[in-house]
Amino acid sequence: MSVLALRLAGPLQAWGSSARFARRTTETAPTKSGVIGLLAAALGRPRNADLSDLAALSFAVRIDQAGTRVRDFQTARHTDTGKAMPVSERFYLADAVFVAAVAGDDALVQDLHAAVRAPVHLPYLGRRSCPPQGPVDLEIVRAADDPAAVLREAPWQAAAWHQERHRSRPSVRLTLLAEAAPGDPHGTALRDQPLSFAPSHRRYALRTVVQTSVEVPNPRFQPGERHHATATGRRVPVPPPRHTPEAHLTQLPLHLPPDGH
Amino acid sequence: MSRTILDVHILQTVPPSNINRDDTGAPKSAVYGGVRRSRVSSQAWKKATRNAFGELLDPADLGVRTKKVVDALTRRITARETSLTAEQVWPMAAEVIQVATGAKIETPARKTGAKGGKGDPRGEGAPEPQAPQSSYLLFLSARQLDLLADLALEGIAKKADPKVHLKDPEVKSRAKKAAATRHSVDIALFGRMVADNTDLNVDAAAQVAHALSVHPVDLEADYFTAVDDQNGDAEPGAGMIGTVDFNSATLYRYAAVDVDLLAANLDAGLTDDERRAEPAPGPAPAPTPEPVRRAVEAFVEAFTLSMPSGKINTFGNHTLPDAVVVKLRSARPVSFVGAFERPVTREGTGDGHVRAACEALAAHVPAVEESFGAAADHTWIVRVGEQTEALAPLGEQVNLRELVGRVGDAVAERMGKRG
DSSP states (O other): OEEEEEEEEEEEEOOOSSOBTTEEOOOSSOOHHHHHHHHHHHHTOOTTSOOHHHHTSEEEEEEEEOOEEEEEEEOOBOTTTOOBOOOEEEEEEEEEEEEEEEEEOHHHHHHHHHHHHSOSSOOOSSSTTOOOBSOSEEEEEESOOOHHHHHHHSOOOOOHHHHHHTTTOSEEEEEEEEEOOTTOTTOEEEEEEEEEOOTTOOEEEEEEEEEEEEEEEOTTOOTTOOSSOOTTOOOOOOOOOOOOTTTTOOOOOOOOOTTOO | OOOOEEEEEEEEEEEEEOSSBOTTSSBOEEEETTEEEEEEOHHHHHHHHHHHHHHHSOGGGSEEEESOHHHHHHHHHHHHSTTSOHHHHHHHHHHHHHHHHOOOEEOOOOOTTSTTSTTOSSOOSOOOOOOOEESSOEEEEHHHHHHHHHHHHHHHHTTOOHHHHHHSHHHHHHHHHHHTSSOOHHHHHHOBOOSSOGGGOBOOSEEEOOEEESSOOOOEEEEEEEOOTTOOTTSOSOSEEEEEEEEEEEEEEEEEEEHHHHHHHHHTTOOHHHHHTSSOOSSOOSOOOHHHHHHHHHHHHHHHHOOOOTTHHHHOOOOOOSEEEEEEESSOOOBOGGGGTSOOOOTTTTOOSHHHHHHHHHHHHHHHHHHTTOOOSEEEEEEOSGGGGGGGGGSEEOOHHHHHHHHHHHHHHHHHHHO
């Protein structure tokens, strides 16, 4: 068994698990169906090909940089009729970085690794308008069978500015989403276990996901760093002063009125 | 198998403008690298690119998206066979389209109140007959309509009943094939969805990213007052007041074209004989790369020169790119948006953003390509002015005309070798 780790980073990503019709939502982390779809596309599998071997891979994902949710309001108009189409909302994750990992047979993982390096269909992060920034393949770990275990060891992939923001901390706590057996008391169900990508009838089964957290070292940790300008010239935020609205008031000498009132 | 993938990277500056707005009327934005950037959505620039195709490509290479497919096919048939009237052709045309695409074809219900309709109290004369329509928009290329017109004309010549004519297995399979062949250039590049008949879906060969500004952007608002010309001195003050949101930005635009998929889309369902029957009189029996060359050239030119039309009359932001970098690769596409993840900040230096953006890109490209062994086979650069000097060492400097020609030649050569 081997594990393939993928770095999923880009200005925009969109990982839908229940995105339908005019409201296309995104989960906060890559879905299994999205990542398996990316791998199947890289292998050049047609959409209606059997994907049981890929769906059988075990899957985990780590949130290295959570990013923010962007709502994109989209209108469409027909070129020929000039009629307006229903308006739709598409949600994206902006500025996020994830590490996903899949585990399977040595030969299959080897093939997947080669495929993401020279993909047959261009890879994208959940939606075609979201090309990845930087290579998708992170590493291949042999003699391993637990994707979550690999993600506990993988170095922190967040952007440099994001790591610098946490430079006062030697390590950071990241969210890790791993698979569990159905009915696991700690798990939640997510409908992103791909059964078929056939365009006529895409089908997904429920998958049980367990959220844990993992501590990873911060490569940009700077011990003893306090308030002075950094090399980039950006000011370190100074904590705001304590709120004392009476500080500027001066104590007046206490005069007793001469008439005794 | 060696692949052919084309990357297009563009730096383009727009002055105060609002080319792509959300439902609040503000220009779209996104956070990247921890700061807010101006954003122009992928779909907005694809639409602008597709609109620009109209001027670059022969109408025969473009598709039409309409419910009135029967009308469109009928016009093609009557143009060839002038003795026929439209009404004589409709039944056959409708049946051909129904069999070819699987779409439901029905005569639209008459609007009540229309002349001769149920709601018309006078009920004068016979209503104007209407051509049947498909239940949703169908996207058919000019060539597909030609092939379907051939089939319909055969049936009409035999005076056959439409249903009987299309029951013939040979005719039926040709009809189905006709609808799945020879996608027009815009369908091959940007894809198509057909709700009922997924055999006709086409995967887009082009990927267009949302354009992002290379620097932090603040939203600005223009407060305007408008004078009412008919107000006399008795009514001083504005006729109306309001605000228009806008921003100005140096944008990084990125698109990738999977040329192999484009070729497959354009060639879909053609037999070898049909491929050779292209108007290429040479003795070479290799498949002709000509349609692929035309499509790639049109895409590069249209994507480079197009501009979404949002608020263009208000802001007149008709700019052209500062720099275009085009790369031809054989493994995978590479986006250089990472060059701007650390935002280019030039506040107060009076130096603008373009120079710094070009320097950031010039440093980023070789670094990425060396680190990941992702060197490109060809790199061409179109750049304007000395601000973009930093990009000069990246590749061969050309003007846009030359760029389009070189890209077309390189693609045609590689596609020709493939056969």
